[in-house]
Amino acid sequence: MISVEHVTKRYGKHTAVDDVSFHCEPGTVTGFLGPNGAGKSTTLRVVTGLTPATSGRASVNGTDYRKLPNPGRHVGVLLDASAQHGGRTGREVLGLTAQVLGVPRTRVGELLEVVGLNRTAAKRRVGNYSLGMRQRLGLAQALMGDPTVLVLDEPANGLDPEGIYWMRGLLRDFADRGGTVLLSSHLLREIEAIADHLVVIGNGRIAADGAKEELLAGTGVLVRGLDAGLLAGALERTGLPATRHADGSFVVDAEPVAVGRAAAAAGIVLTELRRADGGGLEELFLTLTRGAPADGGDAGVLPPHAPRPTEPAQQTQPTRQDAAEVAR
């Protein structure tokens, strides 16, 4: 379990993290999202005792990380897979960790197998590893002490699709057996596929915090007709609040039956009428973090093909706290 309570971190006048609170429960995977520079890594460093919070507190399994006698036995941490001595072999990196944590040497071989680094790879120096291999090695390091909590910063970075699929299974399995996972990523599809719980941070503040289903649930009804213009007129006449999308469809904040009646009354042929499935994580993310620092972070977050939402999504869920403020 991870608890972050009113954590604020200031560097001089700059507030990197501003009154951030959230909890990660055992048995869940929490996706921690936000543009670059939003405070994700700072928050994770506060959680893992690397950076002292200016105010507030973070705890892991009810204890301040730095007060855990042997933290690696409770919390597996992977903050930066590339932060390894290039001259050490993969096996040696794990050997050192095993020695510090006081776990049997045999764990090294076991974990090399778990993360899919074969004998040849294990004997090579980390300097010759690809980023994906380093992520696997870092994950092995994090799992070395049989932790109940995992804190991972961008673990899918550099992994190939097969590796991402593998990691998803591993983390899901870890959580299903009662483990707590907190992972940050800017690979939104990845987070969407694995997380049960989402925490979105923008400008150092929590923009959204809730179950993935709740946050991603669509609102209203999607409707499409043969003639978009006629449909728009019909919806307007019946006073149904509708948002027109670029592809000619509409999202209407009403029940499907009301929309169907309005179309029938005007004699309009509908080609599609269903509950809207929400814009997905990408739309949620862009909506909630709009107005985040213009340090080019957006570019790193947004895939080039990503459609920008035409309108900010309706903010009806109570869990989307501060959304309006952040989106302003």
Added chain:
Amino acid sequence: MTAVTYAPPLVGAKEPTRPGMATLTLVEMRKMIDTRSGKWLLATIGLLSVAAVTIGVIVGTRTDRTFLNLFLFTLLPTAVILPVLGILLVTTEWSQRTALTTFTQVPQRPRVAAAKVLAGVAFSVLSLLTSLLMSAIGNAVVVALDRGSGGWRLPATDLGQALLLVTLSVVMGIAFGMVFLNSPFAIVLYFVAPIVISAVTGIFDAIRETMLWLDVNSATAPLAGESLTGEQWGHLATASALWILLPLALGLLRLSRSELK
């Protein structure tokens, strides 16, 4: 690649104890040995004492060639290179960014610093043992070739002073490493700063006398020679406080507060 499931018990794990100082020290020593660069550094230290003994056997007068003199001769290069080992014990963690892992696994940073000091001292002792072995071999050669007096005397005072010299050298290196957290900076300043300060202050007669108390190089040099006089011990104490203890304290502060990116 097949997915291997990872299935340890997640619940009911016993409360693990924190790693002891001996473990941490062994880990720090292992970190120096398990990389190619570290191995080369250690090999260099060994090779330097071989070189020193060889030179000692070849040059010098017949009466000079004793076990003690050969041993003291090896201390000159050793005392120069051990601080570099001390510096690298600390700064490599920053240049290779492994400090992130180290301090995540052991959040009490002063404990890590203490382990590094102990590891440095252990390496100093090992280098001293190497020097003793090489000097013994050198002296045996001298005796066999009948090129020297063949004395095997090694007074405890000389051994003690030698031990102090190598220990102070490596600890000063570690202190500089912690102050700068950057290999080139720490190495250059370690060698240059005491020399520059001595040279500059040496210009003024008035403070030359005072400098004897503050110059770490001139204060430690007599350790590889005759027994120190009372005043020399005084010089050593004050100079060490200024150049070793003070940087050690500052370095500990820097290490504890340094933000790891």
